[in-house]
Amino acid sequence: LLSPDPAWQQLLAQVGFPFRVGRADAGTRVLIAPAGIKPREVAAGVAAAAPGCGLLTEGHTSGSLSIGETRIEWLPFRLGTATRVGRARVRAFPVRAPRPVVERVAARDRGEVRRAVMSAVRRLLDAQSLPCVRLAFCPPGSPTALGFRVDTDYCAREGLVATRRLADEAGMSFSWFFNTEAHGALLGELGPLLVGQDVQVHCHRHEVFRSVRANRENIAKATAILLTHGYRAVGVASPYGDWNPSWDRALAELGLCYASDFVAGYDELPFRPLVRGRLSPVLQIPVHPICLGRLHAARASMDSISDYYRRLVERKAALREPCLLYDHPGGIAADRELLVRILRDARELCGVSLTLTEYARWWHRREQVRLEVVLQPDAVELVVKRGDEQVEAEIEARGQYARVPLRSGRYPLAGLSWRPAATSTPASPGRLTWRIILSERLRQLRRQTHN
C-alpha cells in the first residue's frame, strides 16, 4: 500500500490480506496506489516490486489494462468515499413479494465494495499464476458460522418465552439485546429463561440521540440495570439500527466493545468505522437487516420467505462469510415454526453457530494476528509474527480454497485439501419506488418528532 490511507488500511486488515505500508520491494506482488499518489511514485513502486507485479488503483471507471508485464486494475470508486459511514438510505431487498421489502440501512453497501477489492486483488494474483492468501472470516471448524440477534423492543413476556423456545428448537444460543425500559423489571424472573444465552443491550429509551451525553446516559442506564441482574454487557444493538458519531463516541466512553447497527453497515464482515480519520474502538458486527416484520409488510408468502432465507444463507456460505440474522420476539412468536425450519436448515448449511459476542471476541483475536507471506506458483510460505490457534489462513487458487493453521512454514499447494470456492454473484437490489422512499422517510420523521 503506497500511502498510509486509513480507509485502505482498514479494509486490507478487515480482509486479512498480509500487507505493508510504504515502499515496494522484490516480494511485492500487488501494489495498491490510492488516488492522489503521483504517477512517478507509482512508477518507482512498480520498478521496485517483483517482476509482473499487479497494480490496483482507484478512480471513476472500472477496467483493466496491461503495460508491459504490469497488469493494472481500476476500481470504479474511491475507497474512502465508498466506505464512509453515517449516511443512511432506504434500500429494497430482493424478495418475491407484492410490495418491495425495504429497510433503512447504510447508504453504501460496504460489503460489496470489499468484495470488489478482493476480486481485483485475486485477478492480479491470478494473472501472475499466484495463489491468494488471507485470514479466514470465521473460526476453524466450518467455512461459515450462523448467529442470531434478538432485539427485545416492547414485546410481551410471551414473545420472550417463544424466543427461548425457538433457541432450544434450533439448538442455538441467541444474542438478546434488551430494552431495559420495557423488560428491566422482568429480568429477575427471566433468569432461568436466559441461562446459556447471550444477554446484551438494546437501549433504555428506544432512540439514538444526537448528543454524546444523551446516548451515554441512555445506554449507561440500560447496562446498569442489566448489571444489577448479573449481566455484564459488552455489546449493543442500536434502536432502529441507527448510527451517528455521537452514538459511536458514547459507546466508546462506556467501554463497550462492539455494536451492531445497520446504518453503519449490513451484510458485511466486522469492521471499525472511521470517525474523523480515526478507527473507532467500537467494533461493528453487521447483521442481515431484514426481519420477518419487513417481509410480512411486503405481503411476502411463506414460500417466498423461506426461499429468501435459503438463498441468503447459501450466499453467505458460498462467500464463507458469517451468516448473522436478526429478528424481534413479537415476530418470532407469530412465526416460530417457520423460523425453526429456517434456522435448522441454516445451521446445517453453516455447520457452526455462535453468539454475536463470541464472534466479536474471536474477531478481536483475529485483529491481533500478524502474518507475512511469500507467494509462489506452487506453494505459500507463511511467516507468522503473531499467531492464534483459533484463526486460520485461507488460500485461494484456481477457483478452489484451502485452510491452513497459522504456523510458519512452506505449504506446497499440491499437499493441501482443496474445496471448490463457489462463486457468488452480487446480491441484486430489489425494486424501489418513490412512494416507498417517501413513506419510509415519513416514518423516520414521525419517529423523530415523536421523541
Ligand SMILES: [Zn+2]
Ligand atoms: Zn428496537
